[in-house]
Structure formats: C-alpha cells, structure tokens
Amino acid sequence: xxxRIRNVFFILIxxxxxxxxxxxxxxxxxxxxxxxxxxxxxxxxxxxxxxxxLHGSPAHLLFNMYALFIFGGLIEQxxxxxxxxxxxxxxxxxxxxxxxxxxxxxxxxASGAIMAVLGLAIMLLPDLQVLFFFVIPMSLRTxxxxxxxxxxxxxxxxxxxxxxxxxxxxLFVGLVYGFYLVSKKKKLVAKFxxxxxxxxxxxxxxxxxxxxxxxxxxxxxx
Numbered sequence: 001x002x003x004r005i006r007n008v009f010f011i012l013i014x015x016x017x018x019x020x021x022x023x024x025x026x027x028x029x030x031x032x033x034x035x036x037x038x039x040x041x042x043x044x045x046x047x048x049x050x051x052x053x054l055h056g057s058p059a060h061l062l063f064n065m066y067a068l069f070i071f072g073g074l075i076e077q078x079x080x081x082x083x084x085x086x087x088x089x090x091x092x093x094x095x096x097x098x099x100x101x102x103x104x105x106x107x108x109x110a111s112g113a114i115m116a117v118l119g120l121a122i123m124l125l126p127d128l129q130v131l132f133f134f135v136i137p138m139s140l141r142t143x144x145x146x147x148x149x150x151x152x153x154x155x156x157x158x159x160x161x162x163x164x165x166x167x168x169x170x171l172f173v174g175l176v177y178g179f180y181l182v183s184k185k186k187k188l189v190a191k192f193x194x195x196x197x198x199x200x201x202x203x204x205x206x207x208x209x210x211x212x213x214x215x216x217x218x219x220x221x222x
Contacts, residue, residue, distance in 0.1 A: 006081060007073070007076070007081075008076060008081050008084060008085050009068055009069070009072025009073055009075075009076050009084065010069075010072075010073075012068060012072070012085075012088065012110075013065050013068055013069060013072075015053060016053055016055070016061065016064070016065060016068075016110060017061070017065065019053040019054060019055075020054070020055050020058075020061050023054060023055070031054055031108070034047060034050035034051060034053075034054055034108075035047060035050075035051050035054055035106050035107065035108040036048060036051035036096055036099070036100065036106060036107045036108060037106045038099070038100035038101075038103055038104050038105070038106070038107075039104060041097075041100045048092075048093050048096040048097065048100075049089070049092070049093065051096060051107060051108045051109070052089075052092040052093075052096070052109070052110050052112070052113055053110065054108035054109065055108065055109055055110070056108060056109065060109060064109065064110045064111060064114050067114050067117070067118065068110070068114055068117065071117050071118060071120075071121045072084070072117055074121065074125065075117055075120045075121055075124065078124055079120070079124075079181060087116055087120065087173065087174065087177050088113045088116060088117065089113070090116075090173065091112055091113050091115070091116030091169075091170040091173040091174060092110065092112045092113035092116075092170065094112070094169055094170070094173050095111075095112025095113070095115070095116075095163075095165075095166040095167070095169035095170040095173075096112065096166065098165055098166065098169040099112075099163050099165050099166040099169065102165055103158075103163070103165065105158075107163045107166065109163070109166075111163065111166060111167050111170065112163075112166040112167065112169055112170035113170055114170065115147075115167045115168075115169075115170035115171040115174065116170040116171065116173045116174035116177075117174060118144060118147070118171065118174060119144070119170070119171045119172070119173065119174020119175040119176075119177075119178055120174045120175075120177060120178045120181075121140055121174075121178075122140055122141055122144040122174070122175065122178065123174070123175060123178025123179055123181070123182055124178055124181065124182065125140055126139065126140055126141040127139050127140070127141065128140040130143050132146065144171075147167075147171075148168065148171060151164040151165075151167045151168050151171075152164075152168065155168075
C-alpha cells in the first residue's frame with residue numbers, strides 16, 4: 001500500500017520556520033543567495049521557489065504562518081493534499097514572476113502563496129466568521145475584500161517595503177482556482193440530485209460509472 005502525505009500545510013509551516021532559523025544562523029549571505037532579485041530571474045530562476053520560504057523578520061514569519069495554520073488545514077481537507085500543494089506552489093511562483101515584471105526591488109516571503117490559500121478560503125468558505133486583525137468579527141468574504149483593497153492602495157506606495165503586487169497575484173490565483181472548483185461542484189451536484197423523470201411509465205434512474213463516483217468524491221464534497 002502506498003503511503004500518502006497528509007497535512008502538508010503543517011509540513012510547509014515546519015519548512016518555513018526551519019529556513020528562517022537557517023537565515024538567523026547563517027546570516028545575510030544565506031538569505032541573499034536564495035531571495036528573489038528581479039534582474040537576476042533569468043540567471044537564477046530557482047529563486048522564484050526558494051524565496052517563498054524566506055522571511056524578513058519574526059513578525060513577517062509569524063503572520064504568514066498563522067494564516068497558513070488557520071486556513072491551510074481547512075482548505076487542504078476540502079481539496080486534497082496534492083491539489084493544495086500544487087496551488088500553493090504555483091501561486092507562489094506566479095506571484096514571484098508577476099512581481100519581477102513590474103519591480104526591481106529584491107523580495108522574499110510566502111505571502112503570495114498564503115494569499116492564494118486565502119483566496120481559496122474566500123471562494124469555498126465565504127461566510128466563515130473571522131476576527132479581522134484579531135479584533136473585528138466579519139465574514140471571510142468581507143475580510144478578503146478589505147485585504148485586497150489594502151494591497152491595491154499599497155501599489156501607489158512602492159516604498160512601503162511590502163510586495164503588494166505579489167499578494168494580489170497570489171490572491172488572484174486562489175480566487176480563480178476556487179471559482180473553478182465551486183463551478184465544478186455545482187455541476188456535479190446538479191447531476192447527482194436531478195429529480196427522476198418518468199420514461200414510458202417507469203422512473204428514470206441515474207446510472208453512475210466508477211468515474212462519476214470518483215469525480216463526486218473528489219469534487220462534490222468541497
């Protein structure tokens with residue numbers, strides 16, 4: 001029997017914390033070697049990936065890992081480990097490329113990938129109640145709109161030291177993929193729960209193939 005990795009969101013948290021400890025122990029040379037430098041993206045493309053696991057301060061790390069801890073498990077449980085890891089990494093890479101096209105300032109952090117997780121949560125759990133900045137209760141949908149607005153306005157303050165464009169890129173990936181999953185679920189549910197019709201005096205039944213059942217298990221439970 002094949003062993004399956006579960007709770008990859010927790011593994012990602014451990015990796016991020018471990019890399020941050022290495023940054024502390026090995027110093028700036030380690031961080032500079034792995035961080036994203038837009039002008040070097042063609043000669044060092046791997047930094048699109050490695051920069052996702054670096055952080056600029058304990059507060060930066062804490063905020064990102066807190067968000068991953070809160071929402072990562074919820075989303076991984078609903079879409080599965082492989083899809084969760086795939087969208088997390090893709091969003092981080094996409095955010096890095098988008099940022100590099102429009103900025104020349106070096107960057108680091110998991111925020112692009114984290115924002116994709118948030119985008120997925122907004123689409124799959126829009127009415128989930130959260131405490132905005134740990135104080136104000138609101139729906140996740142409303143909190144997402146506020147976060148997006150903050151990053152949009154932040155684009156006009158390039159000296160803030162925050163990669164707002166990377167945040168928006170990650171959020172975009174999460175929202176689009178979440179929309180795709182929700183649309184797919186609606187089609188599956190409609191297929192499975194359509195009312196029976198009478199055909200020549202007999203009730204029409206829904207015949208399901210093994211592929212239909214597997215697809216419902218994979219997507220219909222979102």
